[in-house]
Amino acid sequence: MEYSHSDLIVELDSGAPAMAEIIQSQLNTGEYIVECMPTEATVGFKLSKNGTECMKYFKQLVFMNFPNLRTRDVYLNADLKR
Secondary structure, three states: OOOOOOOOEEEOOOOOEEEOOHHHHHOOOEEEEEEEOOOOEEEEEEEOOOOOHHHHHHHHHHHHHOOOOOOOOEEOOEEOOO
């Protein structure tokens, strides 16, 4: 078995859940400052509409600032046993 990707669910202002990749469709391409709470870290972020690298980086920022974030290991829509 080989790791393929991480999915990150975010909550929109409306309270609706969405995949983090929705950021690529909602914001314009360009440079942004990501402010992470509660660590208060601020990081420069370059958003691109093409490819997956910018979203991989965004997900890393989230996981670095929230190390206790609940995660699941899933294969074929089933949780893997640890």
